[in-house]
Amino acid sequence: MFGDLRRYDTGSPWGVDWFREWLDEILPEPGATDIRAVPRGTYPMINIGRTDDAVRVYVFAAGLTAGDLELSLQDNVLTVRGERQVVPDEPEGDERRPYFRRERAGGSFARSIALPEGLDADRAEARWRNGVFEITLPKREELKPRRIEIQSA
Numbered sequence: 001m002f003g004d005l006r007r008y009d010t011g012s013p014w015g016v017d018w019f020r021e022w023l024d025e026i027l028p029e030p031g032a033t034d035i036r037a038v039p040r041g042t043y044p045m046i047n048i049g050r051t052d053d054a055v056r057v058y059v060f061a062a063g064l065t066a067g068d069l070e071l072s073l074q075d076n077v078l079t080v081r082g083e084r085q086v087v088p089d090e091p092e093g094d095e096r097r098p099y100f101r102r103e104r105a106g107g108s109f110a111r112s113i114a115l116p117e118g119l120d121a122d123r124a125e126a127r128w129r130n131g132v133f134e135i136t137l138p139k140r141e142e143l144k145p146r147r148i149e150i151q152s153a
Contacts, residue, residue, distance in 0.1 A: 044084075076114060
């Protein structure tokens with residue numbers, strides 16, 4: 001993963017080699033199912049927010065439709081799966097115009113997000129609008145904050 005850093009070695013004991021070796025020790029092996037192993041731009045960005053009543057997960061997946069995404073929830077882990085197609089080169093006559101820059105990658109993706117305890121999975125809802133998926137996971141009633149009335153003595 002960091003093989004390119006070797007060319008910057010200054011030959012000193014504080015060169016880049018020690019840093020690369022240290023990273024190789026602490027980072028997982030290549031091919032691990034970590035977000036760093038997924039090509040950049042393949043997986044959608046995710047925001048998670050919490051209110052008194054629910055946890056809301058927003059999946060930003062421009063170019064995908066409701067049928068392109070699969071959501072599952074098990075043991076408070078939300079899994080988002082799908083596949084993003086690569087935009088093909090546009091034909092121009094008999095030739096194809098190559099891109100000068102392409103930042104959106106294609107391919108399959110799967111992300112799993114651990115959610116807090118106390119969610120009511122049976123009442124989970126998902127909505128899609130303009131490439132943004134909103135998943136609402138209500139909290140169980142006993143975990144919602146409640147107001148306690150103060151009585152005078």
